[in-house]
Amino acid sequence: MRHLPPLPHKSFLLNTPDIELWPAGLLRARSNADARTLSRAWRVLRRKHDGRYLAALLPEGMLPLVPRLSHESGIEAAWDALDRLDAVRGFAIDDAGQLPLDRLQERLHALDVPEEYGKRTGLPLVPEPAALAFAGLDRYRRPLWLTAGAARAWEAMRQTASADDVVLEAISGYRSHDYQLGIFERKLGRGQTVEQILTVNAAPGFSEHHSGNALDIGAPGEPPAEESFEATRAFAWLTRRAGQFGFAMSYPRDNPHGIVYEPWHWCYQPRMVQEIPD
Known part of the structure; x- marks a missing residue:
């Protein structure tokens, strides 16, 4: 098998059944408020079925971008994914596994x-x-x-x-x-x-x-x-x-x-x- 180079970019997307956790720098701002938020965020929770931005993770903490964030479908799975990320040094993307069907x-x-x-x-x-x-x-x-x-x-x-x-x-x-x-x-x-x-x-x-x-x-x-x-x-x-x-x-x-x-x-x-x- 030929030698393959490292990944061209260190960013990765965390995936859950209802919500994706995106690197903020790869998302497009849809308003001036979005642009200000994305410029400071390191990761953004994005609803899968319509692309709505739900929350941004900023240096000072989490910023909700929708009302009643805690009631969003799948939000607990998204928090669990972040907790797993925080628990390890150097996320092993090759071993991340698959979502249930x-x-x-x-x-x-x-x-x-x-x-x-x-x-x-x-x-x-x-x-x-x-x-x-x-x-x-x-x-x-x-x-x-x-x-x-x-x-x-x-x-x-x-x-x-x-x-x-x-x-x-x-x-x-x-x-x-x-x-x-x-x-x-x-x-x-x-x-x-x-x-x-x-x-x-x-x-x-x-x-x-x-x-x-x-x-x-x-x-x-x-x-x-x-x-x-x-x-x-x-x-x-x-x-x-x-x-x-x-x-x-x-x-x-x-x-x-x-x-x-x-x-x-x-x-x-x-x-x-x-x-x-x-």
Whole structure:
């Protein structure tokens, strides 16, 4: 296995079922008050389902940003995550573990997603990581979050491609269960049925993006998530070299899951790292 460099940034995101704990410097201010708060905070609690900032951790203590913070769903789990962080020196992000799936399963049942969906598609339920590493910015200048291993492999692969005069752009990485649940709920609200939605969207919890190991990759000047990506030098390079860094294309043509061909979607599989030929 090739040597991988350190993570490109020391920041990481603590993840809980309802709340994310972000490094304040990676969040965008939405008002002048936000800007003043973020400039002094070291971490911010962010509600997952709508992105609302709930509290900021300042040098002098915690500043609530919503009324009745103590009544927020999942706030105790967020405090527990901070307590675990305070209890250790040098957070071991590789050993952070995964979040339980029971909350997701309850919401899938409430949405009437067929229980046989996983068996029908061959897709497993994918838990979210309990912590994610900052892996740079994506094409749209948004923070890119991946597992620590995937972040190191992505940086090594991107730098190696650049040395070969090939530019790899990250389009998106980790997505929460709430992100996919939001898509479903909005479409249901517009009158679509669950079966109609499942023809174009994976059921929440069944996307590799939830794992923090999957990346949608693009090339400069190319539209995101289009089959035309297969005609780029970036795709040709990935086809030859991505396996050396543990990345594989998840959904080739005629894949057994019935998912459309996605030449842009690559997933880090650490056990699949290939040796570099002499």
